[in-house]
Amino acid sequence: MPTLVVYTCAALAEIAGCFAFWSWLRSGNSALWLFPGMVSLAAFAWLLTLSPTDQAGRAYAAYGGLYIVASILWMWAIEGHAPDVWDALGGAVCLAGAAIILWAPHAT
DSSP: OOHHHHHHHHHHHHHHHHHHHHHHHTTOOOGGGHHHHHHHHHHHHHHHTTOSOSOHHHHHHHHHHHHHHHHHHHHHHTTOOOOOHHHHHHHHHHHHHHHHHHHSOOOO
């Protein structure tokens, strides 16, 4: 599975899982939200193991940039709050950093 697909799916799984807990604790929704949240977080952890890098720390660091952008898009699409120019700029910087971490020619 291509790296960007893995990281995009992992980000959606992590955000959805965390949002389920947020919905329960912060929004007063039913504790039944916890079950799909836990399943989603388990899927997130599994998806990150599919990263093509051999170092877990590098996989997590590179994933972090995509997670930040996915979170901003979640805020817009699911929560109905449009990102501002600072959100967009910060997301772009994070994606650039993630690309460097993931695709730079690292010493072996």
